[in-house]
Amino acid sequence: MEKLNSTLGAVRSLRSSVRQCFEHLADGTNAELGEDSRTKFLLKFQENFSNMNAQLREVESLINGLQAPQTPYCLGQTTYLAQETAPERQALYSQLVNSYKWIDKVHDHSFLAFNNLNQNNLRRSYTYCSQKRVRIPFASCNNTDPDHTDKLLSEINLPLTSYQVCRPFGSNVVVIVTISRVLKAAIVCKGVLIEWVTVKGFDETLDPDDLWTESRYEVFRKVQEHTHIAMLHFFSPTLPDLAIKSYMTWLNSYSKLFLEACKRCGKFVSNGLPPTWRDLRTLEPFHEECRNC
């Protein structure tokens, strides 16, 4: 990649020196100044010309040093643009590249801003923030390549839980999680960010084509509300992989949905419902109304 960059740089400087040379030629000499300026002009032209030659040679040698890439670059969804037949839409590619650059810059700036703001929040103690500390490798979380998502999901391996990954919407993943013989959940991801969760009973059908119907049981509708709370709690754009892993661990605690009594009141049933809330850190079960008292 670096070689390609330096070659592009060399091409750019070659173009600028050619342009300079031609500008110089176009300006010409002033006929009134006589022989002296003419030799000056000639010398200047020769200098420009040899510059051009040197740069041309450099470009050629750099081009020879380039290797053809072994694998085609992953262009993500943009590869589909090649299949576009309407001529007025073929110009989309350049616009896409521009917006891509723009988003890239936004990411960079926001990441810097995030770091800065993190240092200056309202803490009572001064935290020492060394510049030498290794910066967390920044990963864009809503536009990752599919292999990464697959790998991430295959790493998650929790007891009593099975995962089924499908992609009904292009490259974005829908994970159907079956926890013990208790519940099923469909997790809709954008990249590796969780966008929506649907929870249903073990005996209900959960079809990737129909992710929006709610469960017919009150308890799973309540659990779905709680999964959405947890989804927002675990949301972490800077560490998306960790976020999804902790979310899955939390969700897995529902394997004992009907088996555990509330930690506060010690009862199983309250208002006809089991303890539907699981603490976000300790994973302890609570009734919804026992949670905050």
Added chain:
Amino acid sequence: MGVTVLLPYQIPEGKTGAQAIDYLTKRLLALGAIHTGQFLVDCETYISTPQHGPAKTVHVLHDSEYPASTFSILDNGAGKQIPLVADNLFDLLMLKMTTVYTSKKQTKIESKGARFEYGDFLIKLGSVTMQENFKGILIEIEYRPCVVLSFCWEMIRETLQGFLGMPIAKEYPAYFSQQIMNPMGQQQIHPKQNDLYEPIDTINQYLECFTNYRKQNVLPVASSVGVGAGAGGVAVTTQNATAGMQGGNQRMRM
């Protein structure tokens, strides 16, 4: 469809069946349950005619919770039971088979009463009658979101204790730890509480209870019967119970 537990209710001494149902209804409504209509489970028994080998019995049951199905259980007389779930047309088929299977009309038994919903729980208070004679009270409780009894037994137990106002044994009900015959012909305990629950399990429980009530008919002095979670049988004399039942019917019509 979820796990269902069927429990014969011991009517407190000095109360009629209708009074007991009334008392339970009040407690359920106070708990926050909503009355959602009526239900009916009936059972008719057919016996094979002697010229067709050893006596076999077919129990045909209907459950208003599964209105499109007819459940039948064939008992070959040697302890083996074959369940069959069919469409309602099965009833007409049985009528055609009168030469092979004859109906024992006097043993037609049914459980009917009110149906309540409490959260995801479904609670049914059924009064059992055989030939217009009141036999006892059967309480059916179903926890619909769960399909394995061992997961939700504690929840069911707590809810039952909540409205019955009496302790329920911690052990799983007898039906779920019954003895079965394995392919080698040996008796063994099948831990049914870890199996996926199916509608036929509800029907089997009803049949078990109905059979016990029928046996009581043969022996008029009702004694404690070890059914369900050990709540015992129902000790009511028939006359008293019939009077009580009529009262119960009037109340239900209101």
